[in-house]
Each structure stands twice: as structure tokens, then as C-alpha cells.
Amino acid sequence: MRVKEQLLSRTFSSSSGRVGDPSRRDFLSAAAALLVGLGLPSTSLAGGGQHGSGGSGQRVVVVIFGGVRRAETFSLEGIENIPHLSGDLLRRALFFADVRNEGVTAHFNAISSIFTGNWQRLDDWGKFAPTTPTLFEFFRKQLRVAQSDTWIIASNKALTSLVGASSASEYGPSYGANVVFPKQLMVAAVVNALQAGRTGNLADRARIEAELQAMLEAGNYEGLGWNVFDGVNHLEPRVRSVIEDAISTFVRSGGPTSGDELTYLVTREVMRRFSPRLLVIIFSDVEVAHFGSYALHLAGIRTGDRLAYQIWRDIEGDAEYKNRTTMFILPEFGRDPDGSATNGFFNHRSDSESTRSTWMMALGSAVQKAAVIERPVRHVDLCPTVAGLLGCPRMELQGVPLSEFRV
């Protein structure tokens, strides 16, 4: 840790990320120096690029954060907010230092673009499904994969179940992923308690659990935005058990109670019970930035950092996943630069480097060696890359497979 800090402080410039955009170049130098210090190459790795057909037996876990700027993450000052990503994971990761969102930097469009490999330009409110097939549909249709093998577990209230499958005529919901929004259960429970005048229950952990259970029993899963095994009005017993166990831990553990914590706990249970081959987790505590609390935004980043690391540890500790899983971690986009007319970190709609340029880490079985990749890549490149790792045939997309992975 100390060596890393010395390398970083020697090579990072000062706080260039604050007033104006951070310097990616500074980060690159530092990260490269770090890897050199560890005896690892800092150039692109050979191999990859060939995507086989048929199931590969590989599993892929994608962790997506909401909008976070480089200034608060991979920069001299930001690195303190991501001790696990920069300390525990970077040393074994393939790190893409300039990952670009060239589409609409709003949640539903950003996530849909990542999932489909094409820039989506949809209604911001998730009323319409992506217009081209998602990764889940490719995977399930082409390789005849069960729905229980593909999951999206998300905190973000801006998403809907339509994000899990496209409106493309030959694909669609019958090939889509299971979609669960754990935080929506919490929202519904609180609103329900408020409407019934049971506000006292919201300050008591045991009663909170009862409120959550009541929502689970109410069966309005469509209202929650869930789409699990086509269950609009019922939950399969195994899924119900997953959610109940996650709720129980969430409420009784005495630990943090943010939306991302609940999302993580549901994720952990889904991994244990279903071992999905393609799992996407979307954290969004960072989006408190929209309300203007910088301190709570940083707390959201730290939570995401901790939970992403925990997921990696869960992968390494699970025989179903260990040594056959590749994990990707990336933000949806950055946030607007300080001094922008769009009110800086509050929002993510300016056409700036701070908003469009982010980063991505990849860890696990498809990563031959840790390295920093300097060339710009795009969000839409992730879909064909993951599809290749899973053994899907090559597809015609705006995105192209990243060549750095071992397939």
C-alpha cells in the first residue's frame, strides 16, 4: 500500500479534477508506474479477439455504478474514496483508463447501451425497451440458456424491467433477463406504511421487516418493476426465499441500510441459489448527488467500492464462480465538471470529458495479466466482449469486442 501511494503521489499531478476536468493522462502515468512497480506490463496484451461459438462455461459478473467522476475516483484526491478498487483490485485488473459514453448520458439510455452494444436513444423514463437485442437475449437465444442464468439486480429507480429485454422482433422478453429492483421493495413498503399511518413502524427494525414482508406478499411485482421468471403476480418459491433472506439480513444485521446494501444482499443470495452465468448489478447510492450533498455522494462511492470488492470476494469464495468468472466494474458515466452551467457534480448531462470519459476494470479468468489500457474504448464495446466470453457468435453491433481478453 505504501509503495503504491508513493508511486501515485509521485506521478499524479495536483488536484486537476476539481475546477475543470481531471487529467486522465496523470492517472495513466500513475497507474502504469504502479504496474511497473509490481512487475507487470503496462501495454496492451496480445491474444483474445477470437470469439468462439457455443457455451464457453465462463461466467460474467458486471458491476455498474451510477455517475461518478474521475475526480472522485481514479485521481490523486479521489483514490481515497475507492480503497478497494485502487488497492485490492487494481493490481490484478485489466484497467481501461478511458471508457467513453458517447450516447445519452441518462440512466436508462446508458444502461441500455451497455447491454445492447448499440447507442440507445430512448425515452428517459424507461417506458420503452431497447430497440436492439440485449446481451441477455443473445446469450439465451443463441446458446439456449435458461432464464435463471441471467439476472439484473439494480438499485436505480430510473430503470424499469424493460431494460432486461429489447423490442426486437426475433428476440424480446421471452429471452430476457430476470430483473429485480430490491430498493423498490423498500420504497413500496415505506409508502404503504405511510399511507396506512404506520410511520412508527419505520423506526423499528422488526416492524420494518414486517412491512417489507407484507409488500413481498402483496404480489404486485410488476408495480415494483420486477420481472422474475415471468412472474408478474407471483414469485417462484426459490426467488421468494432469496428475497426474504436478503431482507432479513438487511434489517437484522445492524449494518448500513442504504439501497445499495440491499441490492448487494439480494445479489449474494441470487449467486448462492442460482449461480447465474451472466449477472449484472447496478448500484446507485452515488445518485444522491442529484440532491447536492457532496458528502453523501462520496459515501455512495465508498459504499460501491466496498460492495464491488465484496462481490469479488464472494466470487473467489464460491466454487461455482472461482476461476471461471470475469468481473467488470464500470460507471454509467461521469458527472458534470465543477463550474459547468449544469451545476457540476449534481448532474450528468454536459458534453464534457468529465461526464463522458470514465474507466473500467476487468478481473478474473479472462484477464491474462494486469495492465493499463490507454486507448479509448466505448461502453458499447462491453456487450460484444462479454458475449464473446460467454461463447456467443459474433454480432453486428456498433460496439466491437475488446481484444485484450482471453477467450
Add this chain to the structure above:
Amino acid sequence: MTNQAHEKLPEQLQKALDEGLLKQLPRTFLPVTRQQLHDWDYLFPYERQSVVHLLLFLASLSPAESTALFREVVQVEEKMGVRDWQFSTEEQTILNASLLARSPYYQEWRKAVQKVFDAAEERAAKTSPAIAASHRLLLLVIPQKLPLDGSTVWRRWQSVGRAVKLDGPDAGASQSPTQVLLGTPRAERGAGLADIVARRPGSTAANVWILDAGHEVVDSLINAPFEQGSYPATLLSYERLAVFREQFSHEINTMQKDLSAADAVYDRLRKSDVTPWCPPEVAGVPVIREYLRSLYLSGNGALIYGNSFVEWGASEALRRARPDLLVARFGARSKPKPFTSVVVFENPDQINPLPAVDDLPGSGLDAQVLALYVWLAASRYDEYRINTACICLAESLSEAYVIAPPEFALFREAQPVPFVRLRTVLAEWLS
């Protein structure tokens, strides 16, 4: 109540409109232009001046010049297919904004629009008198109760100014430093900073803005009014606006999650009579009532956190009114409450009976960043690039960060500068 304009438009502008000026405008220019004309009563003097400058500039163009000026915008609109959109040309809507933002040509459109405004501003600069030379002051206050780290507190400002050590006032004093600087209560009002600006020829309430995350400063000004029922300053207290905020939040929370419902709710909120929700210092000032309505509709946490209200309110005041004196005083927010905080941010005390606990370190960090944002918002405008002093006061450190022209007297004072001397320097700066 509707926003129907009652005041007459300037004669020259009305004449240009009667002659069909709006027909020259591209489709995407119409909503904002029509809304500004419709809301004329509720525009600040600076905004009215800007609208007049732009529209009279456009009216002065020959048909060929007008076509040339708008050529790029029209071309981009055609590529976007605006004609086929469900695009309101009467008023700005969320649907309009959404359609524009997700077009692949959005950035191209923005650049083309910016060129039109640049041309208008260039013309205005040639034909209008230079920016008035009167001094301006931005006073940003991080109050005593918010803990700050003296070694890092000014780091984000990147050396654009300099830190100045202050002496006093005493921590146990009955008045806050902000109250001392503003010259309240009445007995000391003679040298109050707000009074000095208010006495300038032609000054209106739009020239002096006091935004308070709490209520103490606004209370003290209101309790020693300038005249019965008169407020020659814009006084906005987050806490005094609680009823307005709660009513607004209630309406917004009923909003369905789709664009048509959002626009319907926004339309309802635009037309609601908000006067009963306002404290007296706002209720009697239509332009401020409408400013608040607009501020709350634009989000940015103004309905949620006092510090966000102060920052975004100040930024919008700077953009829309270009005040000579703006005071932004930050405060403390509560820690998120377990469970319910993940769901509903507004009115946490009403939905969760657990006692609210101040998050003082977090609020301190929020205030540091948001104070900088107020300065950055000001620095986007020419008016604040000259003759402006910006003082960010860190009360708990007895220190201020000062951005000002070299001749600013505070730079010549021996440190620590007594607080009463700071007040004198600021009063002289504005006099």
C-alpha cells in the same frame, strides 16, 4: 393564478412582435421565447434587458441576414426531425427537453444555438453601455457549527484567491458574524451592507439577495424592516419556506413516472396559487414567488437540503438577476435516517419518528463545495469578472478566502483582521 403578463412590453419590442418577429424564429427557439414574453411580469430587470437585446437584434436583421443567422439551427432541426416531434412551441416542457437531449444531433444543435446568442451578445456589447462600474460583493458563509479542516478547506479553490485570518467576533456573541456584517439589528443598521446597496440609484430588491439555509439572518432583517412591509432586498430562508416546500414536494411526489404525467404535474404546479404557501417577505413579491416556483421545479436538491437550496438559489439569482450583493449562508443537514432515507428524502421527520441528528462534518464538506460552486457560477458572467469581491467566510476557522481585485483594501490589512474592520472594508467597497 396564471402567469399572464400584465405589464406592457417595451414599445419597440411590441412593435417588432406585431410585425411578425416570432415567425423568423426556428421552431426550437419558440418555446423559451414565448414563455419569456408570457412571463414578462415575472422576469428580473436583467432578464428583461436580455430578452429585449436579443429580440431587437433579431428584428434589426434583414430577411437574408436572419436566414443566414439561423441557417445552422434550421439545418440541425431538419436533421433532428423536430417538425415531426410532439414539440411544444408555446412553452418549455419536460418532453421538449427530453426529445432534444436524446437526439443524436443534440450537441450540434446546442452549438448552433450558442452561435446565435453569441452574435446577439456581440451586437449588444457594441450598442450598449459598458458594464456599470459599481462594486459587487459575494459573501459566502460557512457557519461556526460546521467543522472544517484548516489544512484543506481552500484546496478546491486552486489558489484563485488568498486566505485571510480574522479576529472575532466572539464565539459567544449574541449576533452571528453574518448578522454583524449585514448590520442587524436595527440599532446598527446604519452601516449595513444591504442598506448600502439598496440606497444606490435605481436599486431594487433584485440587487440584494440574502439566502439562508437557516432562518436567523433573514429573521433579523425582517424583524428590523426597512419600512413597514417593504423589503428592498430579496430575503430567502430555507426554513421559513418550509410550507412552500412541503406543498410542492407533495405535488411532485404524486407525479407518475412518465413524461406526459410529469408535464401535467408541472403544468399544475406552474398554475397553482402559491401565495398562501409563502412567508410574508415572499408572498408580496410576485417575481420572487415565481422565481421560487421555477427554482423548485428545476430540482438540484433545492427542495431537499438547505445547502442545495442556497447554492442553486444563488446560482439562479446570479444568472437571472446579476445582483450587486449576494449573501449565501450555509447550514447543517440531518444524517440520513435508517431505511427511510433510501426512499424519501423530503420531510424525513414526518415519515420517520427517529430523532433527526445533524451531520455536521458532512454538512461542512457540502458547504465547502457548494460555496465554491456559487463563486464558479458567478465567474461565468462578465459582470463578476471585474469589480467584484468574493469572501468565503469560514466562521469556525476565523478565516476567509478572498477573491478580489488587487486594490481591495482587505489585502493591505495586517492579519488577523478584526471583524469590525472587515465589516468596514466591505462597507467601503460597496459604498
